[in-house]
Amino acid sequence: MGRIVGVEALLRWTHPQWGVVSPAEFIPLAEANGLIVPIGEWVLHTALCQLRAWLDGGLPMMTMAVNLSAVQFGQPGLPDLVGRLLQQTGVPPEGLELELTEVVAMKDPETAAQKMQELSQRGIRLSIDDFGTGYSSLSYLKRFHINQLKIDQSFVRDIGTDPDDQAIATAIVQMAHSLGMSTIAEGVETAEQLDYLRAQGCDQVQGYHYSRPLLPEHLETFVRANLQAHPRGAAHPAHTAHPAVAAQRGVQAVENAT
Secondary structure, three states: OOOEEEEEEOEEEEEOOOEEEEEHHHHHHHHOOOOOHHHHHHHHHHHHHHHHHHHHOOOOOOEEEOOOHHHHHHOOHHHHHHHHHHHHOOOOHHHHEEEEEEEHHOOOOOOOOOOOHHHHHHOOOEEEEEEEOOOHHHHHHHHHHHOOOOOHHOOOOOOOOOOHHHHHHHHOOOOHHHHOOOOEEEOOOOOHHHHHHHHHOOOEEEOOOOOOOOHHOOOOOOHHHHHHHOOOOOEEEOOEEEOOOOOOOOOOEEEEEE
């Protein structure tokens, strides 16, 4: 395993009667009734507080990735809100990465490009999630202030045997690098998938091959064990994904593929 370099916040809801409710069910409802805005702010604040607690506890700087919904990204005061939360929690801007899908970015590309520029100017990292499943315009992609493309897991699942998935993943890596972006592959579950992605120059990976989602306290133990195996400065950095949550918190590990 490589060195852990980041975590991703995931939202989970455990209901006393319904049990675990999938984000695919409650996120659309929250977007429809407007609750996604306060929920999104809570998730962002909680994730940043958790990162600050880890840093204060002696863990090295990691990137905290947080997903943004279409409604959240469309809020006119988003850059100011993010800046205020960073200031309140004491997390440096480079410690936060905001993720949005191609669909969100391309809904209003001109406005998206302007908002991404504002966030980027504040030092905040930006990534396109599930890349390859939407309808990105390459002319806009080069204008977006994006740091990273996340290769969707649908192209990773059969990457060891499917020539089409291999071609798509390789093309995404090459295009991202040519535009000055890094890449991270989602849903890596086997050594075979990792070996292929590493051979193609994919920068980071995340998935069950390294760890399933973990509670924050379990992630801290996981990271400390990783630090013992890979002291700072060691080769093969790894990226970890942390799920910060609503009623439940978890973390998922990611590793650099190079």
